[in-house]
Amino acid sequence: MNRITVITRNAALGPLDYRIDDEQQIAMGSLVRVPLGPRQIDGIVWDREMVEVNPVPDHKLRKIIAIADVPPISAPLRRLADWVSDYYVAPLPSILRMVMPSSYALDNARTITEYRANGVLPDRMTPKRAAALDAIADAEGTISELGRIGGVSEAVIRGLIKSGCFDAEQVSIDRPFDLPNPQFAQPKLNEYQAEAAYKMVEQVKAQKFACQMLDGVTGSGKTETYFEAVAEAFLQGKQVLILLPEIALTEPFLDRFEARFGVRPASWHSGMKSTQRRRTWHAIANGSAMALVGARSALFMPFTNLGLIIVDEAHEASFKQEDGVRYQARDTAIMRAMKENVPIILASATHAIETRYMAQLGKYETLTLPSRFGPAKMPSIKSVDLTSEPPERGRWIAPTLLKEIEQRLDMGEQSLLFLNRRGYAPLTLCRTCGTRIECPNCSSWMVEHRFTHRLACHHCGHAMPIPKNCPECDEQDSLVACGPGVERIADEVRDLFPDARTIVATSDTLYSQDRAAEFVRRVEAHEVDIIIGTQLVTKGYHFPDLTLVGIIDADLGLAGGDLRAAERTFQQISQAAGRAGRGAKHGEVYLQSHNPSNPVLQAIVAGDREGFYEQETLSRKSAGAPPFGRLAAIIISSEDEAEAISISRAIGAAAPKIDDLHIYGPAPAPLSMLRGRYRQRLLVQANRQIELQNILRSWIYALEWPRSVRVNIDIDPYNFM
Numbered sequence: 001m002n003r004i005t006v007i008t009r010n011a012a013l014g015p016l017d018y019r020i021d022d023e024q025q026i027a028m029g030s031l032v033r034v035p036l037g038p039r040q041i042d043g044i045v046w047d048r049e050m051v052e053v054n055p056v057p058d059h060k061l062r063k064i065i066a067i068a069d070v071p072p073i074s075a076p077l078r079r080l081a082d083w084v085s086d087y088y089v090a091p092l093p094s095i096l097r098m099v100m101p102s103s104y105a106l107d108n109a110r111t112i113t114e115y116r117a118n119g120v121l122p123d124r125m126t127p128k129r130a131a132a133l134d135a136i137a138d139a140e141g142t143i144s145e146l147g148r149i150g151g152v153s154e155a156v157i158r159g160l161i162k163s164g165c166f167d168a169e170q171v172s173i174d175r176p177f178d179l180p181n182p183q184f185a186q187p188k189l190n191e192y193q194a195e196a197a198y199k200m201v202e203q204v205k206a207q208k209f210a211c212q213m214l215d216g217v218t219g220s221g222k223t224e225t226y227f228e229a230v231a232e233a234f235l236q237g238k239q240v241l242i243l244l245p246e247i248a249l250t251e252p253f254l255d256r257f258e259a260r261f262g263v264r265p266a267s268w269h270s271g272m273k274s275t276q277r278r279r280t281w282h283a284i285a286n287g288s289a290m291a292l293v294g295a296r297s298a299l300f301m302p303f304t305n306l307g308l309i310i311v312d313e314a315h316e317a318s319f320k321q322e323d324g325v326r327y328q329a330r331d332t333a334i335m336r337a338m339k340e341n342v343p344i345i346l347a348s349a350t351h352a353i354e355t356r357y358m359a360q361l362g363k364y365e366t367l368t369l370p371s372r373f374g375p376a377k378m379p380s381i382k383s384v385d386l387t388s389e390p391p392e393r394g395r396w397i398a399p400t401l402l403k404e405i406e407q408r409l410d411m412g413e414q415s416l417l418f419l420n421r422r423g424y425a426p427l428t429l430c431r432t433c434g435t436r437i438e439c440p441n442c443s444s445w446m447v448e449h450r451f452t453h454r455l456a457c458h459h460c461g462h463a464m465p466i467p468k469n470c471p472e473c474d475e476q477d478s479l480v481a482c483g484p485g486v487e488r489i490a491d492e493v494r495d496l497f498p499d500a501r502t503i504v505a506t507s508d509t510l511y512s513q514d515r516a517a518e519f520v521r522r523v524e525a526h527e528v529d530i531i532i533g534t535q536l537v538t539k540g541y542h543f544p545d546l547t548l549v550g551i552i553d554a555d556l557g558l559a560g561g562d563l564r565a566a567e568r569t570f571q572q573i574s575q576a577a578g579r580a581g582r583g584a585k586h587g588e589v590y591l592q593s594h595n596p597s598n599p600v601l602q603a604i605v606a607g608d609r610e611g612f613y614e615q616e617t618l619s620r621k622s623a624g625a626p627p628f629g630r631l632a633a634i635i636i637s638s639e640d641e642a643e644a645i646s647i648s649r650a651i652g653a654a655a656p657k658i659d660d661l662h663i664y665g666p667a668p669a670p671l672s673m674l675r676g677r678y679r680q681r682l683l684v685q686a687n688r689q690i691e692l693q694n695i696l697r698s699w700i701y702a703l704e705w706p707r708s709v710r711v712n713i714d715i716d717p718y719n720f721m
């Protein structure tokens, strides 16, 4: 009899032992269905020596039910999952949920039925049916997907199918992806690009681990350059993984891929239909999809023949997962490349300090693209001192910037006004009693959204109509909006330039791939004169007629004062500034600030990237902050404030006494209430020699707390809120 160990997708379950028959062969990593009590669950056959199993006597072992007819999860991916579990102090099943996001692998169905509305109206039209048909429009999907899109139950959809309103279509889940053609459209590279491309191609040919930091100013043609390495991988018959920070909004990237390789790549993100996910997962697992473009979780896909990983915009904070398994996708991608023994390329104009430090140490190879591609030159950057040149009362754009916008309108060029704040106003205040309207679930202000006539909490999503009377003193029409958000800037622009065509670009307006594509089309077709946007517009867009960027509040990001405030401000403003002058026309950037002598802003104005990074690296070093020290946050939350405080004190009191290990707190987390839960935080700082994860495990997991309390460990935290 043979004993095997299975890890399931259920975080409450540890590794489980099962048996297979003597004559049965089973490979490590196989996907299996096993009995658990009266139920059947799915899992992966795991290397017994990697996990701690509660031994079950032979005679009690149950037999596995089925082995899936798909390639086993490879050893490199299994070792990656082990590493993530260990490093981020997360249960292995939570990671397997990303490796095997559902039971696709074990589904026997090779086709599924999808439906599409055919224009026929039901004999009996009800408001529900009408609304559902309206919402579904020409979307295609399974019954449950259409129910979700239409906002109705599956029964309503079934009724509509019976009435003949939908045509059925059999969709194969194995429908292959088109193969990319490495020679489809070969680019003309400049000398720097050609040299960097050559070095990347060499690594792909070598087929072993190497990390390259592609460091190129905005508009230097990083994508065309690393596409050469992608092409080489395709020539070798290898699969490629490209990670982007926000896949739902990167339609232009998929277009560029198609222009270079003749086909659209497979993609992987949270907005996908489950049928698409199933098809993509299988195609990656059986090696028939050659390229996958995805967000964070694509990192855990079961590639069989991976040859190259690319992390684009590698500095982006959105690569850090902030709930569930709190992993850093860039760091984890490097680990996957090591386990797979393949090269990885990190591309950015403003690399993270952590990445640059590794390059300095010589662990990553630096490839530099020092100039913009083609005729475009770097934009010139000036600051506008708001203390000596304030905007008019109740306005936010200073005279200098206004004059520049006006000139662009006269010349038929486009402007971008950047403010990293969604909504109309970040704060609503009562003129009579001074009350600020706060979210009932979180310790944060309600943000006014004038498009939707609502106040919204950006942390939990709570929304309410804007009250007419003050909720505190009941005074009528006493509430006023304080400070600007992008919608307010848009109002100001429309007021001052009534003939200009404006567009607001935020996650509220560009919430889907279609909306993002429409935005790009309108700007490219020059149907827009002025874009007002958040950091969303700073990502990878390339608008040749855009020659002016105005940073409305350059001080905004520096106010938080956390570990990465300076770096984040530098990155965001550099990225926003980088949208200016990407075509033949010269670009100009104006930074509005109350404190233009701030060293971060001075470095941006002077174009002194190296100087900024040197300063910032030094200050991280003297603070013992990453990458020079280790940092972890322990967040303790409960609906009962006293309970959150007492448990966090108990955890703090149980902290081990170790040299070079410092514990700060507990203190209320800066966002001390979130989604109705009170939050306390302990920060743990240690020098690099300390095995922080082991210490945390033996410290935290030796303790017990009531079920009403949640304790989350966040290794290398990004979010200091």
Ligand SMILES: [Zn+2]
Residues within 6 Å of the ligand: 430, 431, 432, 433, 434, 435, 470, 471, 472, 473, 474, 475, 478
């Ligand atoms: Zn009031």
Ligand SMILES: [Zn+2]
Residues within 6 Å of the ligand: 439, 440, 441, 442, 444, 457, 458, 459, 460, 461, 462, 675
């Ligand atoms: Zn809230």
